[in-house]
Amino acid sequence: MMALELEGISQTRGSGRRAVEALRDVSLSIAAGEFVLLEGPSGAGKTTLLAVAAGLLTPTAGTVKLAGQSIGALSSAECRRHRAACVGFVFQRSNLLPQLTLWDNVLLMAAIGGVPRTEGEGEATRLLEALGLAGLTHRRPRELSGGEEQRAAVARALVHRPAIVLADEPTGNLDSVSGRAVAERLAGLAAERGTAVLVATHDPRLEPFATRRVRIADGAIAAG
Amino acid sequence: MTLIRKALRSPRTRFWLTAGGIGVTALLVMVLGAAFHSVSFSVAAYTGQPGMDVWVAPGGVDNLMRSSAFLPAHVPESLAVMRGVAAADAIVRSYVTVRDESTPSPAGRRLALIAIGYAAPSGSGGPPIIAQGRAPLDSTDITLDRASASRLHVMLGDSVWVNGHAGVVVGLTNGTNLLSTQFLFANLSAVSEASALRGRASFAVVRRAAGVPPGELLESIRARFPRLSVYAREEFIANNVREVAAGFIPLLTLVALLGLSAATVLVTLLVHAVVEERREDLAVLLALGADARALSGALIREALVLALLGAILGIAVAAALGAVLDRALPVIPLAFQGSDAARVLLVFVAAATCAAILPLARLRRIDPLEAFRP
Numbered sequence: 001m002m003a004l005e006l007e008g009i010s011q012t013r014g015s016g017r018r019a020v021e022a023l024r025d026v027s028l029s030i031a032a033g034e035f036v037l038l039e040g041p042s043g044a045g046k047t048t049l050l051a052v053a054a055g056l057l058t059p060t061a062g063t064v065k066l067a068g069q070s071i072g073a074l075s076s077a078e079c080r081r082h083r084a085a086c087v088g089f090v091f092q093r094s095n096l097l098p099q100l101t102l103w104d105n106v107l108l109m110a111a112i113g114g115v116p117r118t119e120g121e122g123e124a125t126r127l128l129e130a131l132g133l134a135g136l137t138h139r140r141p142r143e144l145s146g147g148e149e150q151r152a153a154v155a156r157a158l159v160h161r162p163a164i165v166l167a168d169e170p171t172g173n174l175d176s177v178s179g180r181a182v183a184e185r186l187a188g189l190a191a192e193r194g195t196a197v198l199v200a201t202h203d204p205r206l207e208p209f210a211t212r213r214v215r216i217a218d219g220a221i222a223a224g
Numbered sequence: 225m226t227l228i229r230k231a232l233r234s235p236r237t238r239f240w241l242t243a244g245g246i247g248v249t250a251l252l253v254m255v256l257g258a259a260f261h262s263v264s265f266s267v268a269a270y271t272g273q274p275g276m277d278v279w280v281a282p283g284g285v286d287n288l289m290r291s292s293a294f295l296p297a298h299v300p301e302s303l304a305v306m307r308g309v310a311a312a313d314a315i316v317r318s319y320v321t322v323r324d325e326s327t328p329s330p331a332g333r334r335l336a337l338i339a340i341g342y343a344a345p346s347g348s349g350g351p352p353i354i355a356q357g358r359a360p361l362d363s364t365d366i367t368l369d370r371a372s373a374s375r376l377h378v379m380l381g382d383s384v385w386v387n388g389h390a391g392v393v394v395g396l397t398n399g400t401n402l403l404s405t406q407f408l409f410a411n412l413s414a415v416s417e418a419s420a421l422r423g424r425a426s427f428a429v430v431r432r433a434a435g436v437p438p439g440e441l442l443e444s445i446r447a448r449f450p451r452l453s454v455y456a457r458e459e460f461i462a463n464n465v466r467e468v469a470a471g472f473i474p475l476l477t478l479v480a481l482l483g484l485s486a487a488t489v490l491v492t493l494l495v496h497a498v499v500e501e502r503r504e505d506l507a508v509l510l511a512l513g514a515d516a517r518a519l520s521g522a523l524i525r526e527a528l529v530l531a532l533l534g535a536i537l538g539i540a541v542a543a544a545l546g547a548v549l550d551r552a553l554p555v556i557p558l559a560f561q562g563s564d565a566a567r568v569l570l571v572f573v574a575a576a577t578c579a580a581i582l583p584l585a586r587l588r589r590i591d592p593l594e595a596f597r598p
Contacts, residue, residue, distance in 0.1 A: 047596050056511060056592050077515075084513025092598045095508045097231040108227040112513050168596050 001068065003164040003196035004030045004053055009062035011048055011219075022048040023059070024220045030164065030196045035187050035209055038200045040216040046200035049216065050166045053198065054087050055079045067163035084112045088157030088195070090167035090186065094149035096141040096156070102128070103137035106155045113160025120159060127155040131185055147178030154186045164196040171203045179205050228514060229522040231505065234498050239530065242494045246534025247541065249483035249490075250568050254542035256479050257564040259403055260472045262557035267464040269352040269399035270340075270407065272457055275311075276348050278430040278442060279460040281453040287463045288317060289402075294424040299449065303428055308436035308444060314425035315349040316341035316415045322368075322408065323385045324376045333376050337368075337408040339386065341415025348429045351409045356380060357395035363414045367395035369406035371555040386410070387418040401557040402468070484575055487534065491579035495527050499583040506587060507594035520587060524580045531576030532569065539565045 011023040022045050030036050038046050051057040052064060055071045064071050067086040071079050088109075089095075096105045106128065110120025128134050131151040141149055150170060157165045170186065171179035187209035190197045199206060207213070215222040233239070271279070271288060280303065282293035295314075303312035320339040325332045342349035344360040351359055351367050357380045360367050366384060368376075373396050378384055382393050391410065400407035416422045432441050438456060446454045455463065499506065509519060546558040 051593055051596065054511070080513050080515065087513070089511060089595070091508075091595055095504070095595055097505050097508070099231050099233055100227065104227055104230065108231065109512060111227055112509075169598065172598065 005065040007063045009059045012060045033194045035197045037210040037213045044216045045219040086163040088162040088165040090170040092169040092172045094153040109156045110159045150182045167199040232522045243534040245490045246487045247537035249487045250535045250538025253483045258558035258560045262559035272461045275431045276429040277432040279455045280428040287467045289467045300428045308441045310433040311431040313343045313347035315427045317426040318419040339408045339415045341412040344411045351397040353398040355398040363411045365394040366391035367409040369400040370396045371401045372406040389418045488575040488579045491576045495583040510592035511595040527576040527580040531572045535572040
């Protein structure tokens with residue numbers, strides 16, 4: 001089953017002379033369990049592609065199918081619910097909520113994704129154990145190291161068993177050891193769950209985990 | 225959702241400081257309202273005493289508080305012999321200066337009080353509630369409001385000077401404090417003498433004979449004395465409360481509005497700060513798929529909890545303050561009412577809801593894509 005299907009996506013920002021084509025006729029399909037690297041220089045359109053794939057940006061042209069559902073056909077509320085259920089995010093910064101403990105941060109995503117509480121707690125326990133964070137569940141983000149924070153973000157991205165995880169430079173702020181640990185665990189846990197992963201990155205340390213690499217330049221797919 | 229509410233809570237110190245600020249404004253409104261009720265209660269307690277069924281006043285006079293005219297001398301006696309009248313008593317009302325010593329000195333204390341002279345001990349128009357001691361019996365006996373005694377530093381048995389005439393404090397009263405002044409009760413002849421009003425009466429109060437319909441008695445007195453003003457007890461009470469309210473209501477309204485504005489600004493400030501400081505967190509929550517309505521709901525709930533807590537805090541402190549003042553400083557009478565507390569809660573909650581609207585408008589402008597910023 002396809003986790004994500006992008007067909008002829010174009011995305012234009014602004015209008016008239018100031019119009020910028022952020023994406024040009026992009027088509028990309030990612031199957032369940034695939035780990036795809038989206039590589040390209042800064043400004044190539046990687047983050048825009050992730051935003052379009054998540055339904056956070058409406059493309060100027062083309063169709064987006066998330067877990068088999070065309071999101072263009074959904075109302076904004078339906079699209080939000082579909083995103084909450086089918087997409088996990090790992091951002092460059094962990095973006096954990098500072099008022100919540102690590103445990104609550106993970107459970108919050110389960111709740112947003114519509115996972116029943118008991119089920120969410122079980123999955124959160126398993127993930128935090130697998131990510132080496134079981135002893136830190138009552139800590140707040142400010143009490144964690146950068147690597148721990150990003151591993152917690154991985155747990156948050158996977159707790160509701162999404163069809164796809166969209167990761168934007170997930171190792172960009174980490175040292176080599178922490179970056180490798182995060183990439184390894186994200187790839188491993190996603191594969192176990194059959195979750196597809198699309199990672200926008202410059203980081204060559206992620207290459208060994210990729211099942212496929214896609215290059216994007218000037219808003220167009222250069223190689224797939 | 226509990227976790228979203230938890231995630232958007234404001235820092236505790238700021239939350240409690242804001243709640244404290246709202247509490248102080250609620251306290252202000254409650255205290256002013258309680259002072260107003262206390263004065264109204266005092267006016268009603270005196271003018272509405274049992275046995276004072278009809279008030280007869282000089283023509284055009286409709287209240288006890290502000291009048292300087294007098295009845296023709298024969299009126300009380302003429303009323304007393306009318307059919308349907310069980311008793312009619314004269315009342316002299318004047319302002320007097322009361323000192324705690326006979327020779328004025330810079331250290332001496334003095335008060336201007338409303339003196340009520342009545343046919344003590346059995347006539348109508350005496351003190352409504354005796355807190356300590358007794359009502360006046362002879363011409364030197366004086367009964368003072370508790371607050372006046374406190375301000376003059378006198379106790380039962382002490383001597384005071386009323387317009388230069390000696391008297392002895394034999395009783396202290398409750399429900400006779402009008403905040404700006406208080407009532408003093410003495411024998412009719414003593415007040416008349418002290419105020420140079422011998423043979424005059426400010427009002428006559430009539431007790432209705434058993435079985436006589438109130439309306440019938442009122443009409444017959446009006447027919448007998450067409451040039452005088454005649455009021456049923458309830459009407460006279462209402463006139464006096466209105467007279468007191470006329471001075472109080474504008475100030476009460478102004479302070480209540482200022483207090484409410486301050487509370488609204490505080491709540492707006494707090495919710496606004498939460499939205500601005502949590503802009504990134506809100507963007508992340510929106511990107512993850514959180515419902516914007518759930519986020520708005522969490523912020524409105526925060527504002528409501530804040531307003532409710534602040535108002536409850538203010539009401540509780542006001543009640544405690546009232547109890548302490550009644551014991552330690554009876555000069556400031558406070559009569560708190562449940563309806564005032566309910567009104568404060570209701571209005572503060574409504575203000576908090578309105579206050580949350582402006583910050584919520586900013587929430588709608590947050591772009592979930594901000595979550596992708598490095």
